[in-house]
Amino acid sequence: MSTANDAPQRRGKAPAGERLADWADGRVGLYALAKANMRKVFPDHWSFLLGEIALYSFIIIILTGVYLTLFFEPSMSEVEYAGSYKPLQGVMMSEAYASALHITFDVRGGLLVRQIHHWAALIFVAGIFIHMLRVFFTGAFRKPREVNWLFGFLLLVLAIFTGLTGYSLPDDLMSGIGVRFMEGAILAVPVVGTYLQMFIFGGEFPGHDIIPRFFVVHILLLPGIMLGLVVAHLILIVYHKHTQYAAPGRSNNVVVGPPLLPVYMAKAGGFFFLVFGVITAIAATVTINPIWALGPYRPDKVSTDAQPDWYLGFSEGLVRMMPGWEWVLPGGYTLNFGLLIPVIVFPLLLVVIGVYPFFEGWVTGDKREHHVAERPRNNPTRTAFGMAWLSEFAVTMLAGGNDVWAVNFNLSINAITWFCRIGFFVVPPIVFIITRRWCLGLQRRDREKVLHGRESGIIKRLPHGEFIEVHEPLPPEKLYQLVSHDQSEPYEVGPEVDENGVRRRISPLERARARISRGYFGENAQIPKPTREEYQELTSGHGHH
Amino acid sequence: MKKLSARRRHPLAAFVVLLLALAATGGLYATLAPGEAKADNSAQSLAIEEGKRLYDVGCATCHGNGGQGSSDGPSLVGVGAAAVDFQVGTGRMPLQQPGPQAEEKPEVYSQEEIDQLAAYIASLGPGASVPEESLYDPAGGDPAQGGELFRTNCSQCHNFSGQGGALTHGKEAPNLHDVDPRYIYEAMLTGPQNMPSFPNTVLTEEDKQDIIAYLNEVNTSSSAHQGGLSLGGYGPVGEGLFAWVAGIGALVACAVWIGARSTKARKS
Structure with a gap:
């Protein structure tokens, strides 16, 4: 009874949908576009949906942000609060803060929308973060996707700064402390710090310009750039096609998955509403940044528990960890290392992960295209590096919340700070070593499973009394998943002397590259996967083992 | 007069004079000395x-x-x-x-x-006495003014709305949730533990009452929670943790669910 079967008998005009499609095709070439893209396949795996969490939160942030912009007044002129929140009535505050309170208490749905906006912002950056980790640990950044990795990385950095400017807009006490913190960091920059500070703030702190300026940056400049980058990011995904995990029938040249229309569109559309639903449910039940409880910002006031949102927790932690060293140079010039070193380490920590694909590309010298995602265990050194980076991030985050941990777990804040100071240098190497060993152990286990099969849990007693466990051979598709990956050879610098016996010139950089490459693919860096011969010898021979 | 002067060399004269002098001194002391020494209550x-x-x-x-x-x-x-x-x-x-x-x-x-x-x-020794109830009754204070005073004098340690905070070496500024106004008043007056004291010359009696009114408005069981659950009121650390655990946790669960709903042919 489908309409397609009825079509030939139909008389009169075509259905409205078809006429609309015809109309659009005549003007924007809809059919050609749809033909080229409707059957585009998208591999099916939950971890490929993590980026969509970020994408959908971004859309939610834009929608709610537009609503908030209708009522927000980005001005630092002083007004007396006369709204409906009793504990602040009669208090002098900036117009920005007063309008944020107005949104919260006197605009219909204002508080809910503000909370959706803020929760979505936290989840947006968290979504980018886990998406980035998925791409990192599966090696999905390898050629041809390095540029798209950079786009994503830029999106992360811009998201952090968009978050920072948005956090500062309501001009409550906490956001003001954050801006003051930022001002201190800028002032700690040698030589140009004071000029930069005057340039950004348009005078002494706090002045009257910073909120209007942050407003423009937050609602126009950064989101505009991000929107462009998101579109470029998506276009490149379509152009490269998505990576997939190894399975029979899938290869570097064949992508397997449901088509964009109707299956994938339905899934993606459904997922958008799930993301919107989860965020809205959280925003409707759990408060975030209760600006009314924080009070208006005044430079003479400060509070404990003043932290940035989570994505800047590591910068806060770097400052809290750093001893307050300073040098006064002859001539009365102060070098404030307590802030200067965090200001240097802060971008480094991000850049290290941002440029990693190029580092790995240089070490491996791999110029091939990769469309099959690697399992993290099959590149132990990369996985270990990623985990070490994560642990460093975690240590700085821990330091950033030292007071909250101290008060909730009855610990000494000094002990936490010292743990983090030492842990900053000690934890990542330990994590690196453990992760690498762990990956190698998993590789050994894979090898064992391929050669000897799966432990069935059945214990058999042989006639002469010996007990053995029966191993079941793996099904072929499982075997394929375990052995289909490449195992690269380490890069060699070649012989020390040329054919005439003369010492070759090998640059120290080349030697370093060979050394690092041995660390990636050398004897102790991967377990050789079972060869066909080994497999056949064991399985065709004398039965169980 | 003659009688008196005749006996001035009497052996007991010195005693009589001494007695009189002692009586006079004692009497004077009894009338002029500070009241509490009397211990007559x-x-x-x-x-x-x-x-x-x-x-x-x-x-x-x-x-x-x-x-x-x-x-x-x-x-x-x-x-x-x-x-x-x-x-x-x-x-x-x-x-x-x-x-x-x-x-x-x-x-x-x-x-x-x-x-x-x-x-x-x-x-x-003389010290601050227990305050009268009228001094710490929250109804008599101005919460808005109290909020300003709280953020100027107290929030450095006790957090924006008195949720408490960490001090050095395991010490802490306690959470002021539901603390009896009398104890808040006394704490300000006497400065217990690591807290500085705020005598009436620093924070007047009205100031203290305003602060109590503010805390009564924002940090008691009956205070309004405008935005929903407060996550302890510790600010962005708790919020970030919640976004990661509950937010991303729920969304990854959704992703796993969607990812598992595959169209690929099932084994019959």
């Missing part, structure tokens, strides 16, 4: 006596026999009745164990005993 002296007895049993080990202090506890001379009422009334004293600071715990003494202890300590 029998109920008060009884309370002091009872308080001393309680003190000798429960407090003297650390604070010394006469409240003069020892290597284990500070002198209590001049701390006043308000300090005793706060420390003993909130269970901080007697101290359970040495540590970074005395923790709040269920009180050991009844209010009557606390009053007796307070009377005894107050008798050791």
